[in-house]
Amino acid sequence: MALSAEDVDRFERSRPHLQAIAYRLLGSAGEAEDLVQETFLRWQATDVDRIEVPEAWLTKVLTNLCLHQLTSARARRETYVGPWLPEPLLAGDPMLGPADTAEQRESVSYAVLTLMERLSPSERAVYVLREAFAYPHREIAEILDITEAASQQNFHRARKHVAYGTARSDIDRAAARRIVEEFLAAATSGQTDELVRLLTEDATSIGDGGGKVPARTTAFEGAVAVAKFVWGMFKPAQAKRAIVGGLPEVYAWVANGEPAVVAAVEGRVVAIMCLEVTAGGITACRTQANPDKLERATEQWAAADHGEPLLGL
Structure with missing residues (x-):
């Protein structure tokens, strides 16, 4: 069914908004874009004049597409090589959505996107719609075809799973740079004691290479x-340069609202390490090195004024 220019503009x-929802639900920018496009195709195929509240209809269609994707993704991740981490987005990426x-x-x-992997698809959907976009439980129930009581129960369960006892502080570019600079100085000092001082006692580090790195x-x-x-x-090493295809340059940045170490080779982002920072120190280092999950970051990096690198490996 052909859409009028007004109907296309309404979707655009x-x-x-739809991309921001889908990214939070899936943890993948590529999959988010695909399902938003699928939502458009369904919008194109329906009689839009009969839709009273277009945004509600679009959100319902998209969310249910994401729920189906999450269910199949769980099966795919059983065969994924190594740990699975979300796709990081650099500061300024519009897919990060509202941050008011x-x-x-x-x-x-990045910390919460990782923790949301613990949730069932329905819990994740309720959590995202309620916590990030302030949808009332009545509307969430209509979107997911559940009762209001079930929406509330899913939300409380989700918050319990996602919550963790250490408070995170909002990080701006300047604060992130200071944190990353201190982190890199300790990492390259030749003394692990300096790094231990920056970390919490129960700190963890995990990486996603997707079997490709x-x-x-x-x-x-x-x-x-x-x-x-x-x-x-x-620590500089020739073997690492061979793996990533050149000499990595290291920058301080922000990804998903957290201080991040960005490694790039000739403008191509080859790794992003997100640092989860609490009042007690750095409590987690999560590194995304799967090239399939860094394509969007590379596009954003090319358009960014990232200045001079802090370090060359």
């Missing part, structure tokens, strides 16, 4: 173990 006005409230910023943090299959746990690993990671 909703696209950023602490809840919105927290819901798209070498990555440990289990997390490093504890400040000493993480410090030794990080020290080795930032």
Whole structure:
């Protein structure tokens, strides 16, 4: 069915909102774009004049597409090589969506996106719609075809699973740069004691190479173990350069609202390490090195004024 220019424009006005929902639900920018496009095709195939509230209809269609995707993704991840981490987005990416409230910023943090993997698809959908976009439970129930009571129960369960006891602070570019600079100085000092000082006692480090880049299959746990690993990671080595196809340059940035170490080779982002920072120190280092999950970051990086690197490996 052919859409009028007004109907196409109506969808395009909703696209950023839909992409932000889909990314939070899936943890994948590529999959989010695909399902938003599928939503457009369904919008194109329906009699839009009969739709009373277009945004509600579009949100319902998209969310249910994402629920189906999440269910099949769980089966795919059983055969995924190594740990699975979300696709990180660099600061300024419109797919990060609204960031006006602490809840919105927290819901798209790399830490919370990772923790949301613990949730069932329905719990994740309720959590995202309620926490990040402030949908009332009545509307969430209509979107998911459940009762209001079930929506509330799913939300409370989700918050319990996602919550963790250490408070995160909002990070701007300047603060992130200071944190990353201190982290890199410690990592390249030749003394793991400096790194241990920056880490919490129960710090962890985990990486996602997707079977395409070498990555440990289990997390490093504890400040000493993480410090030794990080020290080795930032030690210049010819073998590392061969793996990533050149000499990596290291920058301080922000990804998903967290301080991030960005490694790039000739403008191509080859790794992003997100640092989860709490009042007690750095409590987690999560590194995305799967090239399939860094394509959008590379596009954003090319358009960014990232200045001079802090380090060359």
